[in-house]
Amino acid sequence: MVQINWTFQAKEDLKSIAEYISKDSKRYAKLQVVRLKDRTRILKTHVYTGKIVSEINRKDIRELIEGNYRIIYKVVDDNQIDILTIHHSARDLTRRKIE
Numbered sequence: 001m002v003q004i005n006w007t008f009q010a011k012e013d014l015k016s017i018a019e020y021i022s023k024d025s026k027r028y029a030k031l032q033v034v035r036l037k038d039r040t041r042i043l044k045t046h047v048y049t050g051k052i053v054s055e056i057n058r059k060d061i062r063e064l065i066e067g068n069y070r071i072i073y074k075v076v077d078d079n080q081i082d083i084l085t086i087h088h089s090a091r092d093l094t095r096r097k098i099e
Contacts, residue, residue, distance in 0.1 A: 001044050001045065002043060002044050002045075002047055002078070002079060002080065002081055003079060003080050003081070004040055004041075004043055004044065004080075004081050004083065005076075005080060005081065005082045005083065006082075006083045007082055007083060007084055007085075009084060009085050010083040010084060010085055010086055013085055013086040013087070014033055014036065014037075014086060017029075017032060017033065017036070017069070017086060017088075018030070018032070018033050032067070035066055035067065036066050036069060036071060036086060039064055039066040039071060040064065040071060040073070040083060042064070043064075043073065043081050047075055047078075047081060048062065048075070049064070050062035050063050050064045050071075050073065051063060053070075053072055053093070053098075055093045055094050056098065059075075060074055060075045060076075061073075061074050061084070061098070062074075062075065065089075068088055068089050068090065069086050069087065069088060069089065070086070070087045070088075070089055070093070071083060071086055072084045072085050072086075072087060072098060084098055085098055
């Protein structure tokens with residue numbers, strides 16, 4: 001089974017998402033974070049289930065979609081995946097440095 005590593009950036013993204021949503025609803029903020037984390041569990045057994053990120057166009061950089069968010073991850077090797085960032089799909093990904 002593959003180990004999923006959450007990078008510092010991805011953890012910060014989750015915090016920011018939770019803080020933003022909690023302005024309206026603390027309950028929904030927690031629920032959204034749980035959904036995002038739960039979505040990544042599929043990667044433990046299906047590493048390449050996500051599609052290649054078109055803005056980056058590398059086989060090892062892929063994404064899962066959860067609601068309005070893009071969970072961008074890197075396949076490090078057969079035993080490890082790094083969650084690089086959680087990005088809102090309405091924002092321009094090309095303005096961010098990923099990796």
